[in-house]
Amino acid sequence: MKIKLINARSFYRRRILIMMMKTYLFLFCTTIFGFTIEKSFSQEKITIKVEEIVSVDDVFNIIQDQTKYRFLYPQNLFANAPKVQLKKGVIQISDLLSESLSNIDIEYELSPNNRILIRQQKPLRVSTIIQKQHKVSGTVTDDMGEPLPGASIIEKGTKNGVTSDFNGHFTLNVSDENAILVVSYLGFVTKEIYVNGEKNVLVSLKGDVAxxxxxxxxxxxxxxxxxxxxxxxxxxxxxxxxxxxxxxxxxxxxxxxxxxxxxxxxxxxxxxxxxxxxxxxxxxxxxxxxxxxxxxxxxxxxxxxxxxxxxxxxxxxxxxxxxxxxxxxKRGQIQKPTITLTSSKTYQGVTKMLKPVNAGQKVELSREGHFNSGGTEQNAPYTLEAMNKYYDGTNPLFPNTDWYSVLMRDWAPQQQHNLSVRGGSDKIKYYGFLGFLDQESMIKKNGGNYERFNLQSNIDAQITDELAMQLDIASTFEDRDYPARGMGVGGYMWQDYWTTDPMYHSEFPDKTKIPFADGAGTGGLHITSNSDISGYNKTQDKNFRGTLALTYKIKAVEGLSLKAFGNYNQNFVNNKVFTKPVKLWSWDPESDIYTQVGSYGGNASLSQSSANNRTVTTQLSANYKNTINDTHEISAMVLLETIDFKAENLFASRDRFLTSSIDYLFAGSPVGMGNYGGGSEMGRQSVVSRLNYAYKDKYMLEAITRADASAKFSKNQRWGYFPSFSLGWLVSEENFMEGFKALDKLKLRFSYGESGNDAVASFQYLTGYSFNQVYLIGNGVQKGLMSSGLANEFLTWEEIAVRNAAIDYSFFDEKIYGSLDVFYRTRSGIPGTRLASLPSTFGADLPQENLNELSDRGFEFSVGNRGEIAELKYDLNANISWSRAKWEKIDEPEYTDPDQERINKKNGNWIDLEYGYKTNGLFTSQEQIDNLNYDADTQGNSTLKPGDIIYLDTNEDGVVDWKDKVEIGQGARPHWMTGFDLNLQYKNFELSALFQGAFAYNTNVTLGAGTTTSFYNRWTEENNNSNAIVPRIGSTAANPSGLNDFNYKSASYLRLKSVSLGYSLPEKLLNSINISDAQCYVAATNLLTFSRLNKYDVDPEAPNTGWYYPQQRTISLGVKFSL
Missing domain, CATH: 2.170.130.10 (TonB-dependent receptor, plug domain)
Known part of the structure; x- marks a missing residue:
């Protein structure tokens, strides 16, 4: 709870930013051990039970009623003193007195026998200079434009001050027209206003970070x-x-x-x-x-x-x-127009990325695999002399190409610029934004980029005392420009990354000739990664959003308002993929003769598609909010919502272009061209109600009901009804908690809520037909229809229920704070297709039914510590969470074999269990293989050699087969998540850092001769290491197929997700150049990652494939100015 004082100077300020875990422990301990168990005057607290504005005399009476202290002071001493605004809650006596007396010439002293002496401060002997006063009026609001009654406005350097009235208005006579006003309010950042001869000022205070x-x-x-x-x-x-x-x-x-x-x-x-x-x-x-x-x-x-x-x-x-x-x-505020410019320059680099071998390494690995398979020097694929020449790379007959260096640059630039304007009055408030982002690819030569423009205008207008209007318009324009071959996850350009041969040139002396490099039939990575050579994949995404909302307050019923809300959301997507033919050449360095050896792409081709999606959302609602006798706080809402969605798409393609200089469909051949179009429509109707009730701010109730209708289901199954309720109890406000002085807040929460899911194919209650079937009738081809399967008019909503119990807490004037939540969720009626209880033959595709059930459980915990040490302000917090899901019921066949049931059964098991083979490193000698007491390769161990993987016979039946599979992993989604956020501020400097971690999940790391890391960490006779991360090259062992824990590794990690150091220019300097705010900063992301996968050169968030664009670490420089 907060206490708002009319004369309060804000003791909270902006949060700040980071140091280290050692710093956190030091500050945390400093805070804890700084408290004593004595009930000293400086720490005693009282409870404000009613929110009101009172005199200083009343403040003394409240303290005397709840404590043993008594005040001694002359009568009528505070007759002209400013009033004090109290807000319900708990506050220390010393804080209440200091804030109440801060702006008048009064001091107090604690004397024996619990007497507090109040007296006027002795005036200083100063010369009196008669000056002409300047009258200033104004309004103080929060950053949402709401007035702040009781804000303190003081002429800097003096005791001359006033407080704002209930409408936030004030009038103050200052010494001259160049005076500085210090405006403060509890819970907001104190602000200095330079009068500069103005007679009226608007002051908008920002909420303190805390x-x-x-x-x-x-x-x-x-x-x-x-x-x-x-x-x-x-x-x-x-x-x-x-x-x-x-x-x-x-x-x-x-x-x-x-x-x-x-x-x-x-x-x-x-x-x-x-x-x-x-x-x-x-x-x-x-x-x-x-x-x-x-x-x-x-x-x-x-x-x-x-x-x-x-x-x-x-x-x-x-x-x-x-x-x-x-x-x-963001929205407008009651303030003078404020123009803000932010600009940043970012450099992007790779976190971790697997790299292909060069030519020398490839030859060495080839020879090694040959010898490991029993080969000799006489029939080796390459001689030792050739290997050395490839390693040297200076002889053009023996090129040594590092395709990673050909493809990737060290750093790629990104720039981001934003311009916003914000301001308003009590009649109209406005916010406008214009943003631009340009993010270049790490690919060195014409490898694509991403551009985005953001436009936004939010306007709030008070048309009459009863009628308010909200008008929002926003647009986003996105351009994506990639090579035609595809560079996303699983994109074929990454296939070329691994298959392009390092024993070929990446370029010739004659730059007009493109070298052939045998990359999966594409000619090579240097071709498919360069959109100027091989073609492009361009996508334009244009989005427009418009919102109009009207709110009308019903005068006859206090607290009742009606609202109409409408939104139109239109999205246009245009995609164009143009591939160009490329002639491929070889080169004889000795004769300097070029010979065409093939081509990539045949003729130029073009495919073009467009999609147009439109969503219209309308809402009509009635809202009521009122407080009865300062005891019962009631709010309620009833809302009707409709959502209409419509989508249309077109596609066309042609090839056999006569020239690659024209990338339009008309230039292609009509022979073999393709085209089609489609569309879909969907709608949803909903009725929503919510009731909130609070009694004395201690006991809280929320009840929600929602009914949804989905056109995906049949008429009798269309509506779903989803209720929820939640309870809150602020235990710390109870009388029996008064003895716990260190405890500020203790709140218990419980909730139960239901919702539905209609994420299934539409109209399954109807028998549909497919138009894509083609039949040969006589000598011709005829299109036909085919039934899509049985209909199911009983398919309905999947039902979801969530239970949550929680504790919120804070101690020592909210210096320590946090929460604990535990939850359990069930999903029933999950759509699925029967696998069991089926006849032996069935003449149609089976429909989906509401068959399966799933449950989730977990917890979340957070703790923070904030405060000040001299001029250092800090706010440090950490959070950790765990969750996991289990199959409660799923339609699956009956298992007769106990091992099949153990490995494959889902009912009652975690949904992400992974079974595979256990291993124990690598064989290091033939003797170790000969002494093996089980058949590891199902061939009497005859295929095994030193350097092969040791598979374990876990069931001890004498042979390694599928029955030896055991649990080796927990799936690809982390079960444990954690974050540690550190914020420090010292004078004008701010430091922030965020550590983020994910634990208890796995990824499949398949390494071989294709990576530099595996080349240096493989098993060899010289490096006879049982823990080498790559088995012997050229192994022909008859290993069992499927997952194994040699490759299926823990992907847990802890990452320095972001760090930033900023500096704010001093206000004195800013005022001299008419700038209200200015900061500069340096920031970085993903600088450090602690993971067991580091030794594999694999990022822990990478997908289970080497075919993907790597994650980025970034370094940024930025500035921000406000006028």
Whole structure:
């Protein structure tokens, strides 16, 4: 709880940024051991029970009523003193007295027998200079434009001051027109205003970082954090911009307990992290009230971000079964127009990446494999002399090409520039944003890039006292330009990366001749990675969003308002893939003769597609909020929502272009051309209601109901009904807790919520037909129809239920704070197709049914410590979470073999168990193989040699086969997530660092002669190491197929996700150049990673393949100016 004092100087300030774990332990211990168990005056507290404005005399009476202290002072001493605004909660006596007396010439002294002496300070002997006074009037608001009653406005360097009235207005006579006003309010950052001859000023105070999370996003609105009863986590928007990121999802990892983040690619324009709340699956993302993505929104546009993890998500019904991420963009404020410019330059480099061998290494490995297989020098594929020449690489007849160096540059640039304007009055508030991002590829030669423009305008207008309007317009324009071969996860360009031969040249002296390099039939990586040579894959994505909302307050009923909301969301996507033919050449260095040996691509070809998606969302709602007798706080909402979706797409292709200079369809041959189009429509209707009740701010209740109708189901199965409720108990406000002086807050929460899922194919209750069947009738080809299978009119909603119990706590004036949540979720009626209980023959495809059940469980814990030591301010916090899912019921066959049941059965088991073979390193001698007491290769161990993998006979039946499979891993999704955020501020410097970790998951690392790391860490006769990470080259051992723990490794990691050091220019300097705010910073991401996979040159977030664009580490320089 906070106490708001009219004369309060804000003792909170902006949070700051980081040091190290040692620093955290030092500061934490300093805070803990700085407290004593004595009930000294400086630490005694009282409880403010009613929020009111009182006199200083009343403050003394409140203290006397609750303590043993008595005040002694002259009568009428405070007759002209400013009033004090009290807010319900707990406050230390010393803080209350200091704030009440801070702006008047009064001092106090604690004397024996618990008497407090109050007296006027002795005046200083100064010369009196008569000056002409200057009258200043103004209004003090928060950053959302709401007035702040009781704000302190003081002429700097004097005791001359006033407080703002209930409307935030004030009038003050200052010594001259160049005076400086110091404006402060509890929970907000103190601000200095230079009068500069102005007679009217607007002052907008920003919430202090320590209290910015007091109001958080909830479904269809906001709520004070102290009133929350559900599992909702939020992140300060400032933390999203600590380091420049192209995709906002990459700024969330490690910051929110329960949020699982995994970034599988660093490709420009496709580097977004997959986000899962508690491991449930892809979360619903709501941006400014509509379903959307926030990865194409600039992080600087975001005002607040919350995640709904339990029954609180039920308010979004069918779409919210996996949780909800709520995002709101910035809006106008009551203030003078403020123009803000941010600009950054970023350099991107690779974290970890497997690299192909060069020519010398390839020859050495080839010879080694030959000898390991019993070959001799006489029939070796390469001579020792040839190997040395390839290693040397100076003889053009023996080229030694490092294809990694040909492909990748060390650093790729990225630039980001934003311009925003913000301001307004009590009648109209506005916010405008223009952003530009240019992210280049790591590929050295014409390897593509990503560009994005963001435009936004948010306007709030108070048309009459009762009617308010919100008008938002936003657009995003994205351009992705990649090589035609494909550079995403699994893209064929990465196949070329591994198959292009290092024994070929990457270029010739004659640059017009393209070398053949035998890359999977493509001619080589130097061709397919260069869009100027081989062609391009370009995508343009244009998105337009428009929102109009009207809110009308009903005068006749206090607290009642009606709202109409409409949003139009249009998305256009155009894709164009153009491949060019390339002539391939060989070169004879001795005769300097070039010979064409083939070509890549045949004739030029073009495929072009377009998609047009439109979503219309409308909402009509009634909202009520009122407080009765300062005891009963009631709020309620009823909302009707409709969502209509329509999509259309077209595709066309032609090849046999006469020239690759024209990349339009008309230039291609009509022979063999292709074209088709399609479309789909979908709709949803919903009825939502919510009731919130709080009694004396101690007992809280929230009840939500939602009904959704989905056109995917038949008429009788179309509606789903999803209720939820949550309870909160602020235990720390109970009388029996008064003895726990160190405890500020202890709140218990419990929630239960239901939601649904309709993520199934549409219209399965109808018998459909496929038009793609082709039949040969006589000598002709005839298109025909084919039944798509049986219909199921009983298919309906999957039902999801979440239970959550939690504790929120804070100690020592909120210097220590945190929460603990535990949850259990069930999913029933999961659609599936029968595998068991089937007849031996069946003449149609089976439909989906609501067959299966799944459960999730887990917990989240967070703890933080904030405070000040001299001029150093700190805020350090950590979070950790665990979650895992289990099959409760799934349709599967009856197993008769106990080993088949152990390995394959899903019912009652974790969903991500991985079974495979146990190993014990590598054989180091033939004697070790001969003494093996079981058959490891099913051939009497005759194929085994030193350097081969040792497979274990786990069931001890004398042979290694599928029955020896045991649990060796936990799947590809982390079960444990952690984050450690450190923030420090010293004077004008800010330091921030975020450590993020993921644990208890696996990845399959298959290494061989194709990587530099494996080349240096393989088994050889000289390096007869049982723990070498690569077996002997050329092994022909008859090893069992399937996963094994030699390759299936733990991918757990701890990463320095981001670090930033910033400096804010002094206000005195800024005022001299008419700039209100200016900062510069240096930032970095993914600088350090601690992982067992480092020795393999594999990033722990990499997919189970080497065919992907690597994750990036970045270094950024940036500036920010506000006028």
């Amino acid at each position: 209290s910015l999370d007091e109001v958080v996003l909830v479904g269809y609105g906001t709520q004070k954090k102290e009133k929350l009863t559900g599992a909702i986590s939020s992140v300060n928007s400032k933390k999203l911009t600590v380091s420049p990121v192209a995709s906002t999802s990459n700024a969330l990892a490690g910051r929110l307990p329960g949020l699982i983040s995994k970034q599988s690619s660093g490709q420009p324009g496709a580097d977004a992290a997959s986000l899962s709340i508690r491991g449930f699956g892809n979360a619903l993302v709501i941006v400014d009230g509509i379903e959307s993505s926030f990865n194409n929104i600039d992080a600087n546009q975001i005002a607040s971000l919350s995640i709904l993890k339990d029954g609180a998500a039920s308010i979004y019904g069918a779409r919210a079964g996996n949780g909800v991420i709520l995002v709101t963009t």
